[in-house]
Amino acid sequence: MSDDSNLEQQLAAFGRTLERSTGEPIHSGSGAVPGSPHGVPRRWWAIGGAAAAGVLAIVGLVAVAGRNAQDDVEPASPAMTTSVAAATTPASGTTVTTEAVGADEVPAALGPVPTDPLGLEADAWRLIQRDQLPFDFPADVACPGTDALVELNGAASVRDTLEPPDSTGVDVDVNIIDVGSLDVGNAVADAFLAFGDCVAADIVGGPEVGAMSSVRASWFRVGPEFAIATIVGEGARTIVLEIENGPFADEVIVDLAQRSAAYLGGAPLDSATPGTDAPSTTILLPLLPEDASLAVPDDPLGLEADGWTLRERSERSYSLDGEGGDVECPAVDDRTEFDGSPMVADLISTPDGPEWSGFDSMRLTVIDVGERDRADSMAMLIGESAACWAEFLPTIDPGEYEVVAGGAPELGATWYRVGILIFVVVVGDDGTIVRLDPFGEDDAMLAVSDEMLTDLSLRAARFLADRSRSG
Amino acid sequence: MGVTFEEFSSDTSTRLRAALVAAYGPEVGADAAAEAMAYGFEHWDRVGSMENPAGYLYRVGQTEARRHFRPSGYLPAQAEPGLPAFEPGLAPALESLSEPQRVSVVTVHALGWTLREAAELLDVDVSTVRTHIARAMTKLRTALEVNLDVR
Numbered sequence: 001m002s003d004d005s006n007l008e009q010q011l012a013a014f015g016r017t018l019e020r021s022t023g024e025p026i027h028s029g030s031g032a033v034p035g036s037p038h039g040v041p042r043r044w045w046a047i048g049g050a051a052a053a054g055v056l057a058i059v060g061l062v063a064v065a066g067r068n069a070q071d072d073v074e075p076a077s078p079a080m081t082t083s084v085a086a087a088t089t090p091a092s093g094t095t096v097t098t099e100a101v102g103a104d105e106v107p108a109a110l111g112p113v114p115t116d117p118l119g120l121e122a123d124a125w126r127l128i129q130r131d132q133l134p135f136d137f138p139a140d141v142a143c144p145g146t147d148a149l150v151e152l153n154g155a156a157s158v159r160d161t162l163e164p165p166d167s168t169g170v171d172v173d174v175n176i177i178d179v180g181s182l183d184v185g186n187a188v189a190d191a192f193l194a195f196g197d198c199v200a201a202d203i204v205g206g207p208e209v210g211a212m213s214s215v216r217a218s219w220f221r222v223g224p225e226f227a228i229a230t231i232v233g234e235g236a237r238t239i240v241l242e243i244e245n246g247p248f249a250d251e252v253i254v255d256l257a258q259r260s261a262a263y264l265g266g267a268p269l270d271s272a273t274p275g276t277d278a279p280s281t282t283i284l285l286p287l288l289p290e291d292a293s294l295a296v297p298d299d300p301l302g303l304e305a306d307g308w309t310l311r312e313r314s315e316r317s318y319s320l321d322g323e324g325g326d327v328e329c330p331a332v333d334d335r336t337e338f339d340g341s342p343m344v345a346d347l348i349s350t351p352d353g354p355e356w357s358g359f360d361s362m363r364l365t366v367i368d369v370g371e372r373d374r375a376d377s378m379a380m381l382i383g384e385s386a387a388c389w390a391e392f393l394p395t396i397d398p399g400e401y402e403v404v405a406g407g408a409p410e411l412g413a414t415w416y417r418v419g420i421l422i423f424v425v426v427v428g429d430d431g432t433i434v435r436l437d438p439f440g441e442d443d444a445m446l447a448v449s450d451e452m453l454t455d456l457s458l459r460a461a462r463f464l465a466d467r468s469r470s471g
Numbered sequence: 472m473g474v475t476f477e478e479f480s481s482d483t484s485t486r487l488r489a490a491l492v493a494a495y496g497p498e499v500g501a502d503a504a505a506e507a508m509a510y511g512f513e514h515w516d517r518v519g520s521m522e523n524p525a526g527y528l529y530r531v532g533q534t535e536a537r538r539h540f541r542p543s544g545y546l547p548a549q550a551e552p553g554l555p556a557f558e559p560g561l562a563p564a565l566e567s568l569s570e571p572q573r574v575s576v577v578t579v580h581a582l583g584w585t586l587r588e589a590a591e592l593l594d595v596d597v598s599t600v601r602t603h604i605a606r607a608m609t610k611l612r613t614a615l616e617v618n619l620d621v622r
Contacts, residue, residue: 015581
């Protein structure tokens with residue numbers, strides 16, 4: 001695809017074919033014509049900002065909406081933008097008031113921002129783009145649990161998008177915002193931390209939170225790909241760092257936060273250790289291995305000798321709701337704290353013969369989640385998913401759906417059966433997991449024997465034990 | 472109950488089929504949608520009183536689809552005759568997305584739904600759909616080796 005191609009147009013063309021392939025119209029949406037410039041914001045932290053503003057309201061900052069919420073993804077019109085100033089009222093504490101300003105007035109409100117304010121170019125970072133625009137949280141995005149609109153919209157800001165020298169795909173936005181006062185800056189920082197909890201409940205696992213003393217600098221990471229840090233200056237400026245497209249190390253966040261604090265004029269940070277010296281320092285996610293590959297031998301369970309056939313192998317990152325994620329259930333499908341873990345997935349066909357007649361294929365996934373505790377957590381999640389499906393399946397086919405479990409618990413090898421659904425999960429001491437997801441026709445799946453499942457789980461346990469012994 | 476199944480069906484069945492086709496491809500997705508609507512018809516007394524019947528039936532369709540779903544090659548890889556062509560790598564790239572990401576980006580960008588329509592059917596918040604789309608577009612750009620600023 002050439003650089004001039006438009007991904008949205010490609011998707012629109014794909015939609016036309018998808019529609020025809022069903023033989024019936026499926027484009028019933030009332031939205032814009034596919035391929036039109038939706039302007040979908042790629043900035044995840046727009047949501048964070050929305051939630052932040054929501055929490056601002058919760059913590060008592062009374063925001064005055066100066067603009068309408070938007071139903072879709074169109075950016076705010078410049079004429080609708082507002083700037084933020086702080087005032088104090090005896091009754092309610094700090095109040096954020098807004099006043100309409102023209103877009104061309106906004107940069108002046110922030111004042112000059114030097115090129116490369118964080119001194120990153122000396123370390124071979126590359127400035128991709130600088131935007132001097134009103135702070136533009138889409139108004140209709142709010143994290144579940146917060147209803148308030150986005151009231152920082154229109155605050156003067158400069159946003160630098162930077163790329164680190166190693167071209168790992170990590171993308172950093174340095175957002176320097178005039179939030180009006182130190183009080184508002186502190187409230188923004190509080191809001192983003194609260195947002196971490198909110199987004200963790202709604203979107204992904206986490207958050208992982210760290211903070212530093214001396215300067216009001218806090219950050220949180222949600223999953224391996226995203227982190228947001230807020231650094232509050234003594235004046236009206238606050239920096240919000242958005243780091244995405246990870247994985248990246250905590251040290252990256254801390255380094256950028258320190259640089260931001262230095263730019264804002266804060267005292268030198270005396271702690272560079274992630275998550276230390278902070279009121280809330282829960283580290284939930286260990287760093288992902290930099291090398292995301294996972295060495296798995298051919299036929300790890302020794303099934304080929306019994307006539308099984310490898311149909312397809314893929315190596316990718318684990319996604320609970322993607323390949324290898326068949327355990328998702330409505331009640332648990334947002335829990336993606338293992339997203340990004342290295343994974344090898346084999347799709348294998350069962351041999352002919354009555355002993356394996358229960359199912360026609362099986363997905364075998366080997367996942368390295370880093371450590372035994374996390375592996376145990378994942379195994380528990382799969383068990384919870386089985387229970388979830390037991391409640392959900394009767395909606396399709398009322399009947400006797402209950403979780404039946406077996407295996408060899410002393411080896412960390414468990415299988416679950418919920419009607420036609422079968423999950424096998426085996427946990428290794430080194431943090432590697434084997435999951436088996438058999439497929440087949442309904443009646444055949446019901447006929448899969450407990451002995452077969454136990455045999456498979458023991459094969460997986462032997463593989464993982466050998467793997468641990470070999471280091 | 473204010474809405475009859477017929478009224479509900481005329482408004483929702485097409486969207487339900489679209490979302491499930493986006494998730495599981497034309498073959499499995501269309502069958503799953505039919506099964507879900509059949510379930511809705513049979514149990515309309517209960518389903519019709521739910522807060523979001525469409526979202527519930529989408530879950531029903533997911534359950535049905537996952538029995539038959541295979542992990543690759545289920546989306547059309549090339550344009551139907553007479554329709555605009557698209558990048559051959561697009562379908563595999565879409566298949567590599569997580570299901571919520573794929574459904575979100577296909578319904579909104581390929582089929583022209585609003586975020587709110589997608590959110591309603593997926594029974595999630597608009598913000599969640601937006602996040603799924605943002606992540607999906609990033610992954611698609613990477614997979615297709617494009618560098619588009621979509622803002």
